[in-house]
Amino acid sequence: MLKKITNEIKSGFWGFINFISFSLETFFKFASFYKETNVSSLVLLRQILFTGYEALGLILVLATALGGLLIGQFGSLLINLGQSQLFFDILVKAITCEISSVLTAFLIVARSGTAIATEIANMKVNQEIELIDSIGISPISYLIIPRLVGVTVSCVVLTIYFNVATYIGGWLIANLMHPYPFSSFVYSLFKALTISDFAQAILKSLVFGILISLISSYQAFQVDKAITQVPQRTIKAVVYCISTIIVVDLLISVLFALF
Amino acid sequence: MNTTIQINNIKHPVSSTSLLEIENLQIETKQNILVNTRVNSGLSTFLKLISGVISPETGEILIFGEDLRYCSEVNYEKIKRMISYSFQHGVMVSNLTIFENLMLSLNFNMKELTNNERIQYVNDFIRMYKISQYLHKRPVELGFMQRKIFGIIRSCIISPNVLVLDEPFQNFEKRYTDIVESLIERHIANGNNIILGTSLTQHFDFINETIDYFPYVQRF
Numbered sequence: 001m002l003k004k005i006t007n008e009i010k011s012g013f014w015g016f017i018n019f020i021s022f023s024l025e026t027f028f029k030f031a032s033f034y035k036e037t038n039v040s041s042l043v044l045l046r047q048i049l050f051t052g053y054e055a056l057g058l059i060l061v062l063a064t065a066l067g068g069l070l071i072g073q074f075g076s077l078l079i080n081l082g083q084s085q086l087f088f089d090i091l092v093k094a095i096t097c098e099i100s101s102v103l104t105a106f107l108i109v110a111r112s113g114t115a116i117a118t119e120i121a122n123m124k125v126n127q128e129i130e131l132i133d134s135i136g137i138s139p140i141s142y143l144i145i146p147r148l149v150g151v152t153v154s155c156v157v158l159t160i161y162f163n164v165a166t167y168i169g170g171w172l173i174a175n176l177m178h179p180y181p182f183s184s185f186v187y188s189l190f191k192a193l194t195i196s197d198f199a200q201a202i203l204k205s206l207v208f209g210i211l212i213s214l215i216s217s218y219q220a221f222q223v224d225k226a227i228t229q230v231p232q233r234t235i236k237a238v239v240y241c242i243s244t245i246i247v248v249d250l251l252i253s254v255l256f257a258l259f
Numbered sequence: 260m261n262t263t264i265q266i267n268n269i270k271h272p273v274s275s276t277s278l279l280e281i282e283n284l285q286i287e288t289k290q291n292i293l294v295n296t297r298v299n300s301g302l303s304t305f306l307k308l309i310s311g312v313i314s315p316e317t318g319e320i321l322i323f324g325e326d327l328r329y330c331s332e333v334n335y336e337k338i339k340r341m342i343s344y345s346f347q348h349g350v351m352v353s354n355l356t357i358f359e360n361l362m363l364s365l366n367f368n369m370k371e372l373t374n375n376e377r378i379q380y381v382n383d384f385i386r387m388y389k390i391s392q393y394l395h396k397r398p399v400e401l402g403f404m405q406r407k408i409f410g411i412i413r414s415c416i417i418s419p420n421v422l423v424l425d426e427p428f429q430n431f432e433k434r435y436t437d438i439v440e441s442l443i444e445r446h447i448a449n450g451n452n453i454i455l456g457t458s459l460t461q462h463f464d465f466i467n468e469t470i471d472y473f474p475y476v477q478r479f
Contacts (some may be wrong), residue, residue: 128352135339
């Protein structure tokens with residue numbers, strides 16, 4: 001039993017070291033990505049289209065509904081408690097600092113993280129990675145870096161859209177409950193929103209985007225030759241992405257709270 | 260630079276039960292070589308190793324005097340441009356069309372041409388073999404033979420100094436065999452060389468030397 005636990009810890013440790021070296025290799029290959037934009041720009045464009053543009057509708061609907069829900073619930077509660085002056089502060093802390101980046105990241109994990117892991121893992125099984133390498137193109141600069149850039153840019157942009165849609169959804173519900181001019185809503189919102197809150201949301205989405213693409217790609221690259229490994233690695237990618245997002249979210253929140 | 264490929268004491272697993280082991284092997288330039296073998300003897304692994312597609316677990320392989328694992332990025336690109344491997348099962352990037360697959364090779368290996376010139380080059384090349392109707396299909400939409408023929412074309416289109424063909428005539432009907440023969444003739448006529456691996460006991464006029472591959476695989 002003890003031996004099994006020791007082996008698990010050892011394999012987890014080496015897995016982490018391998019992931020770090022994979023991530024470093026990816027960052028070092030950034031230069032060759034810029035040099036080979038004629039072959040990798042199409043992959044980047046497709047990634048932004050899939051992760052950023054095609055997910056926009058889903059993000060907007062979810063964010064608007066969530067904004068309505070939050071403002072509907074918390075608004076009534078705070079008014080009843082006589083703390084309505086805290087309404088916008090709570091809203092900004094909950095939505096901008098936490099929910100927007102984390103929920104957007106979860107949606108990206110569900111859509112793009114799984115897609116990246118499955119696609120690259122299948123390419124690995126079908127020898128397509130070997131083919132790309134045989135042409136002389138680095139699979140990291142052709143397959144990973146465009147996805148990393150695409151997912152990260154999309155994650156940041158979608159987080160901003162998520163915030164805007166949540167506030168608009170919130171205002172719609174607030175306006176239905178108690179007529180409230182939009183200009184006053186925006187004014188109060190911007191009064192409560194600090195640069196630090198906004199920076200926190202952007203930083204989180206940036207880090208989440210990088211982590212989602214790296215973890216998904218790394219797991220896909222671990223597939224050997226069996227097609228049965230593809231779903232196993234995809235599930236691992238999702239689990240590791242979600243766990244890492246929560247831990248990193250906590251770390252960034254603590255950092256911002258301390259400094 | 261007379262030696263194209265130099266193999267020194269390599270060991271590499273072919274499957275979970277067999278190991279490829281070669282002490283010393285040299286393949287000289289200006290030779291067209293037939294690698295003769297039997298089915299399931301690790302031929303693809305051997306050809307991938309000498310093309311630099313995969314690296315040996317132990318030992319070293321020098322391709323045009325360089326070990327691809329340790330050479331500079333410039334030399335790596337240069338060598339990849341000089342030696343091209345055609346996969347046995349006609350592997351192509353599945354999310355690209357045939358045309359995009361061919362362009363991928365050219366975009367990387369023929370940077371001296373403009374994009375329009377590369378497009379023209381692909382179209383002219385394919386028109387010669389009368390198979391342009393497949394150009395805008397994805398690999399999954401094609402049959403095995405069509406995919407394989409485009410895999411061979413993908414390797415030839417960049418005019419590498421050494422073209423490594425893995426079972427190029429296996430499971431082909433006559434018209435596709437004719438295309439492969441024509442591609443090989445064209446390649447040799449341009450002053451380049453080929454390394455052809457096959458289990459077929461067939462005579463090829465263009466072959467100068469035969470390597471007997473059997474002794475190299477150990478089974479356990």
